[in-house]
């Protein structure tokens with residue numbers, strides 16, 4: 151039985167989709183302190199309320215735009231003040247859009263990379279400092295199957311940013327290893343969330359015959375966050391219903 155008792159976690163992008171599913175999964179597995187963060191505070195509060203109703207675990211909701219290093223540092227400081235330590239960080243905040251080669255502007259390119267790569271890095275670094283001092287921790291970053299396939303309908307900034315997440319994770323895992331900080335990636339395929347509502351995928355094209363759910367991804371995140379994964383770092387778990395085989 152997986153347990154996260156005595157552990158403290160920060161989950162970004164927790165207002166909905168995969169982030170909310172991870173928060174619920176952690177609450178169901180007895181997380182001691184759950185810090186939920188997102189740029190959409192109203193949705194975050196609503197999600198936290200639903201999780202509390204189901205599990206009795208009350209997540210602390212902190213608004214944060216992860217693009218800003220100062221906000222990342224403030225988030226980690228507030229989490230530390232509330233919980234005394236930070237064992238787990240799950241980076242689910244992310245953006246994507248549909249579009250072709252000639253449709254993306256310079257500002258849109260920067261927006262995607264600011265959130266998916268830069269913000270993720272600065273939040274990892276802020277948490278890493280705390281983890282280093284306390285003797286360890288673990289970070290799980292959300293990449294995407296698109297990082298390896300180049301994406302199906304998303305514009306080119308998205309798969310490129312998610313490929314950067316794969317490499318950044320390995321870089322952080324290398325420096326974290328001697329400090330007992332594990333850093334891994336979960337790479338989803340087609341997951342039914344707000345992000346993919348307009349994608350129009352036919353579930354029949356997925357070998358397992360359906361789109362994934364947030365809970366499917368959260369299961370892999372839970373494993374990596376647990377002590378059962380204590381010898382795993384710099385790795386990537388694919389959660390894609392077999393879509394990488396086609």
Ligand SMILES: NC(=O)c1ccc[n+]([C@@H]2O[C@H](COP(=O)([O-])OP(=O)(O)OC[C@H]3O[C@@H](n4cnc5c(N)ncnc54)[C@H](O)[C@@H]3O)[C@@H](O)[C@H]2O)c1
Pocket residue numbers: 162163164165166167168169187188189190214215216217241242243244245246265269292293294295337338339340341342343344345346
């Ligand atoms: N849904 C999929 O099929 C799929 C596939 C592969 C990878 N992913 C990745 O998984 C992660 C979660 O995706 P999802 O499907 O749950 O998407 P989602 O759109 O449902 O959730 C993403 C969350 O990130 C938040 N966010 C956006 N910008 C932010 C910012 N600047 N600061 C803080 N929060 C911000 C949003 O408010 C939202 O709640 C993303 O990184 C996404 O790229 C999703």
